Amino acid sequence: MAKGEQTRQFIIEKAAPIFNTKGIAATSMSDIMEVTKLSKGSMYVHFENKEVLACAAVDHNMGMLNRKLQGALSQCKTSKEQLFAYIDFFSDPTHPPVTGGCPLLNFGTEADDTNPVVKEKVNSGIKQGQKLLSGIIEKGIANQEFKSDWKAGDFATILFAMLEGGHLMSRVAGKNDTMKIISNTLKNLIEQNSI
Template sequence: MTKAERTRQFIIEQSAPLFNTKGVAGTAMSDIMEATKMAKGGLYGHFESKEALSCAVVDYCLTSLSEKITAAMNKEKTAKGKLFAYLDFLSNPENPPLQGGCPMINFGMEADDTNAVINEKVRKGMEWSVKRVTNVIIEGIGTGEFHASWNAREFAIKLFTMMEGAIMIARVMGNNHNIGTIIKMLKAEIEAQVV
């Protein structure tokens, strides 16, 4: 990595918690300058605009989240274990895996009507999540761990949307009371599919 690439990465990493917490509109260049200890000219030397930086930050946040989810799931040997690991990984929105919370919720809600580029990035992140869960279920069906009749994609969509909704509710209400109920229900449904 060149010095310019390292500086660019540093700016992204220092800006990510700001954008993921305050949003794109709520993050000012002065916030980024304070976080990076860089002058405005130095920032613009690496990113032509706040918009360009925000797109790089969204990519970084979504990639970080997917890497952390994958690492948690890969610690498990069974398909059921991987699905449980996915749920457990997201079980504490008061202490989220990324500072500021779930970037899909944060950036998705802000960008749905205001930024088509970021909205598309979030859409792809959501599709990745559903596909990841779908593939684990298909793998479990293939190894005889789950019933062959289980509709993998349908359950993956259900799991993803219930978890994202539960995360949003937990963040708004300031507690994890409801997410435990959702996880218990989803785990029971997974258990019911074990052969």
Template sequence: MGKAERTRQFIIEQSAPVFNVKGLAATAMSDVMGITKMAKGGLYGHFESKEDLSRAVVDYNISLLISKVSQVVAGAETAREKLFAMLDLFSTPVQFPVEGGCPLLNFGAESDDTNPEIKKKVRETILGAQKRIANIILDGIEKGEFKPNFDSKTFAIKTMTIIEGGTLIGRVLGSNSQMKLMMDMLKKEIEEELI
């Protein structure tokens, strides 16, 4: 990675939490200048516009989230353990695994009526996450861990909906207690599907 690429990556990594906390519209280039200690001209030497930086930051935050999920899933052996590890990762919305909260929730809510490109990225990520959850279940069925009639698609949709809704509620209330109830409910449902 050359110096220009390293500087570009530095700008993205430093400003990603700011965008995730303040939002795409509310984050100003002066915020980015403050966090990176770079002049405006230096920033625009790496990004054509704030929108260009915004797209890079959304990609970075989403990639960071996917990476954290991949790490916990890779550390588990059985399908049950993989699902539990994923649920545990999201069980504390107040201490969300990505600084500033869930980028899918934050950027999705902000862009649903204003930015079709970012909305599409968030949509694809949600659908990808649902597919990943469903595939873990299907793998568990194939290996004889889960009952053959475990509805992988419905469970995946339910899980993502609970994670996103529970994250919003937990962060607004400043409490992890309601999400813990939801995660325990999902874990119980997984246990009931074991052979």
């Protein structure tokens, strides 16, 4: 990797947790300069403005979340184990897998009315998450782990939405009681659709 690309990646890695924690609007270039120890001129050599850096930070946070999730799912042998691992991966919002919490929730909430580029990135991430879950269920149906009439797409949407809602409620409350209820409910629904 060339030195310029290394510096660019360094800036993204340092900026990503700040954007995910404070939000795009509340994060200043001064915040990024403080953690990178780079001058404003150096920052603007690599990123033409804060919005460009923010988009790179969104991609970085979502990519990190996806890599960690894929690592957890790759340890599973069955589709049922994968669904349970997916739920468990998100079950402790007070100690999230990505600093600052779920980037889909954080950036989606901020960008839905203000930033169409980030909004589309988040929307794409949501669709990928639902597609992943739906694919796991469909594979489980094909392997006769789950009932053949289980609607994979519907349950993928329910699971995804309940975890995101639970994440929000738990982060705001500062405790995981809500997420425990949601996790148990989702696992019971999976059991009810298992053969």
